[in-house]
Amino acid sequence: MTRPFKIRDIEINPPLILSPMAGVTDVAFRCLLKRRGGIGLTVSEFISVEGLTRNNPKSWRQMRFHEYERPFAVQIFGAQPERMRMAAEMAQEAGADIVDINCGCPAPKVVKHGGGSSLLRDLPRLEAILREVRKGITIPLTIKIRAGYSDREINCVEVARLAEDCGVEHVALHGRTREQGYRGLANWDLVRQVKEAVKIPVSGSGDVTTIEGAFERWRQTRCDGILIGRGAMMNPWIFRQIEDAIDGREPFQPTLEDKRGVLLEYFELLRADMPQIAAINRMKQLAGHFTKGLPGGARFRTAIYHSHSIQEILDRIEEYFTAVAQGRPFMGEEMTEAGDVPALTSCDALCDAA
Numbered sequence: 001m002t003r004p005f006k007i008r009d010i011e012i013n014p015p016l017i018l019s020p021m022a023g024v025t026d027v028a029f030r031c032l033l034k035r036r037g038g039i040g041l042t043v044s045e046f047i048s049v050e051g052l053t054r055n056n057p058k059s060w061r062q063m064r065f066h067e068y069e070r071p072f073a074v075q076i077f078g079a080q081p082e083r084m085r086m087a088a089e090m091a092q093e094a095g096a097d098i099v100d101i102n103c104g105c106p107a108p109k110v111v112k113h114g115g116g117s118s119l120l121r122d123l124p125r126l127e128a129i130l131r132e133v134r135k136g137i138t139i140p141l142t143i144k145i146r147a148g149y150s151d152r153e154i155n156c157v158e159v160a161r162l163a164e165d166c167g168v169e170h171v172a173l174h175g176r177t178r179e180q181g182y183r184g185l186a187n188w189d190l191v192r193q194v195k196e197a198v199k200i201p202v203s204g205s206g207d208v209t210t211i212e213g214a215f216e217r218w219r220q221t222r223c224d225g226i227l228i229g230r231g232a233m234m235n236p237w238i239f240r241q242i243e244d245a246i247d248g249r250e251p252f253q254p255t256l257e258d259k260r261g262v263l264l265e266y267f268e269l270l271r272a273d274m275p276q277i278a279a280i281n282r283m284k285q286l287a288g289h290f291t292k293g294l295p296g297g298a299r300f301r302t303a304i305y306h307s308h309s310i311q312e313i314l315d316r317i318e319e320y321f322t323a324v325a326q327g328r329p330f331m332g333e334e335m336t337e338a339g340d341v342p343a344l345t346s347c348d349a350l351c352d353a354a
Contacts, residue, residue, distance in 0.1 A: 002215070002246050004040070005201050005224040007170045008140045010071050010097055012040040012201075012225055014243045016214075017172070019205055019229030020046055020075045020144070022105070024286070027064050028269035032262065033232055034069050038239030040225070042069045046102045049078030049087035063094045073098035073142065077105060079114030081128045085136035092137045098170075099137055101129065103159070104146045106178045117178035121149040123162060130166035142170040144205075147190050150179040160194045160202070171198065172227055174205040192221040203227055209234065211245050233289040236262055256294075260321040263290055267313065276310060283313055296320070296330040303330075 004013035018025060018033055020043040030042045044062055051059030065072045074091035076099065078084050088099045103126065105116030112118075119126040134141055143163045148154040160171045173194050175186030186206025195202040203225035208214050214226050231238050237258075241251040254262075266286070270279035288301030300320045307313045323330040 002218050014040045014246055015225040016239050017041040017225050017227045019227035021229045022046055028273045030069055031066055031269055032266050033236050036236050036240050038243035041071050043073045043075050046075045046077045049076050049083045052087040052090055053083050071097040073100045075100040075102050077102035077115045081132035084129045085132040088133045089136045092139050098140045098142055100142045100144055102144055104144050104174050106181050117146050127162055134167040140169045143168050144172040146174050147177045147187055150177050156190050157193050157197045160198050164198045164200050170201045172203045172205055188217055188221055191223050195221055195223050211242050211251055214242050234292045256325055263317055295324055299330055
């Protein structure tokens, strides 16, 4: 039976979590998805404790959230226990409901400085971080981990037990190793093993893109919650659809007009939150995901990518959806797809842009 769960006294209802994605789950994207419904917990992009504790404006901006996003977790990454504690205290002061520690990012730029998934092979450092952060905050502390650093170092059960012993109140496991990155398939049997090994709530992450997939993972692992990341980039309604299924309703099916509307709403949220050029660039990165499965979606993405102003993007959206609605080819059909259209699939995106 799929049901809500609690991280201490914070109810996660429905038991669905928007997975943090660097360069994606900023305040605009989170608000867009939260408005669609079905999200039990939103999480910030992962935020550098070095940036936060040195008053980097970008890092502070990444902590912003709207009240209707609650419950809201701030995810931080770093390698120095004292700075991690300071950053966690800042997140609590900023109003976060939960502080989450990133132990999963595989990006070389993060790993070489001892953060992210590097902590999976340095358990004494991880323990020092968790105990220091736990001392510094009164709100719940959670952790997101991977299966292990490599196929030869699968230690997620050991890490989860350590985290529980340090006062962590929820473990989210992405069933790939650092070595895998985002290749291959996530191993959800490891989620089951972690769930059986600890008493605190456990959620799983990796490759959930359908309603059926979510329910299969719950049956397979008996985990408490499910994180969805890239699946939400392709389908902003996936959380609502899964919640509908949990409650016995017919899952919501977005119309063509709904898909057009979500693009326009997202662009409006971006423009309200950041400078014009930044909003245009972010729109270029994500617009194609929202039209996945529609005729000429790849060409639409290319047309957006070659747009250089707000009006151009608005015009391309209008032209594209009008063409699809009328059953005729989108004007961009003759274009060849750009090979350098940005693809956001991991925390590498943030590190490359940093």
